[in-house]
Amino acid sequence: MAKLYPAPLSAIVLVLLASKLCIPCDSFSADRLTDRRLLVLVDDLAVRSSHSRFFSSLRSRGYELDFKLADDPSLALRRYGQYLYDGLILFSPSVQRFGGSLDLAAVLDFVDAGHDLILAADSSASDLMREIATDCGGPVLFRGIGHSLNAANSLVLKVLSASAAAYSANPSAELSQPPSLTGSAISLVSIVQARNNARVLITGSLDMFSNRHEKSGNEQFVTEISKWVFHERGHLKAVNLHHHKVGETNEPTMYRINDDLEYSVEIYEWSGSSWEPYLADDVQVQFYMMSPYVLKTLSTDQKGLYSTSFKVPDVYGVFQFKVDYQKLGYTSLSLSKQIPVQPFRHNEYARFITTAFPYYGASFSNMVGFFIFTVFYLYNK
Incomplete structure (x- = not known):
């Protein structure tokens, strides 16, 4: 008290x-x-x-x-x-x-x-x-x-x-x-x-x-x-939050593991009479599920657009794009957008994986050995 x-x-x-x-x-x-x-x-x-x-x-x-x-x-x-x-x-x-x-x-x-x-x-x-x-x-x-x-x-x-x-x-x-x-x-x-x-x-x-x-x-x-x-100084707003796969423009309903994606958002500051591009080098985005799997600093085109690109982690679940921006003297920005990440389907995986060649060799050698043993056992008197 x-x-x-x-x-x-x-x-x-x-x-x-x-x-x-x-x-x-x-x-x-x-x-x-x-x-x-x-x-x-x-x-x-x-x-x-x-x-x-x-x-x-x-x-x-x-x-x-x-x-x-x-x-x-x-x-x-x-x-x-x-x-x-x-x-x-x-x-x-x-x-x-x-x-x-x-x-x-x-x-x-x-x-x-x-x-x-x-x-x-x-x-x-x-x-x-x-x-x-x-x-x-x-x-x-x-x-x-x-x-x-x-x-x-x-x-x-x-x-x-x-x-x-x-x-x-x-x-x-x-x-x-x-x-x-x-x-x-x-x-x-x-x-x-x-x-x-x-x-x-x-x-x-x-x-x-x-x-x-x-x-x-x-x-x-x-x-x-x-x-x-009265918010004539230091007031920020974020608009046009967007994300999509590299090479595409439409926002997907889900991503697959290891997809390459691009994320962007526009941030403006109120000057007292109009919205002006906000210029900073410390705006970050998290790709978050329970904890951040990806943390990237957004680059700006000096006209209000902040963007970055990264690869979706090899983990599936429900992720969020999160921007939690707090700077002394400015209004805070808290942005989030949810997106699911799915694994590959069974028929989308590569048929032969290079790192699995030793296991392939072991399987085939086992089959060949079993065949030789069977022939030797059946026809040897």
Whole structure:
């Protein structure tokens, strides 16, 4: 259980992210990139003007923003089993309880369904905001609002850390006790990409998104990080997965052992406005049955097409072509296609096998010897 401490007045500006979000769900759908409806919950509608540059950046990228007070009694994320929004922005750090049908469980279910979340807080963060942050991940230590990440969790990434002179400690603890965290171990901005490719950004500084920092890099920072959260950066899709025998074009219903085959798939990356060829040299395919019998790195034509060729192993059964691609900052790809591999029929094997010549010789010599013995036995007096 994470310990949450009240933030003192000398709170540092922070952005926090979760530590564990292991959600076994379906992959994020590339088709949703055309659905850009975001629900923005605020404590005060004045945030629309005080943070207008950030919201204008979202609108210019094609998002439709629906502003509502966090305690609005009509709040709902879905209706008749369908989600009404594709992303959620929580700019309501002090809300104690959401209105309508929205609550902690509804927010977490929203992320579990593959949707994205930005949570901004400050030193007045309510217990509800802290619970959402805690349920999105592991131990969180508040003193400015800084936090620590679970180093064993591969789903969480630190984007911005504190300076070397910063420290984090429990303000209610004795002064003689050393600080809990120091320097770059304090995460200020962190992100999580769940196993279903949903993305989460939680920040402890609502002020970071405001218009008051014209001479700083805040505007560019929050714009670029929101592009990643809403899948305008680092989003991959795979299409036209195909395999066939060498020299053929049609996809067979089965392979025979020792067949030569070719495998190909097209991978593209969303640039924010169009799908562009994804360029990498680390995409691999497995020919898998219980364990991989073949592991091949796919070569690319620099236009999005990845392909390779190999020989079907001399083992029959039900195999899978598997591509399990995970790269930091990108959505994961998990592709599989099942295909049976059959042995040769009895009449398809070679009639004489070279390596079996000694056995052939032994059989024929045995027959000749038996014939000679029979003749000698019958006609010898």
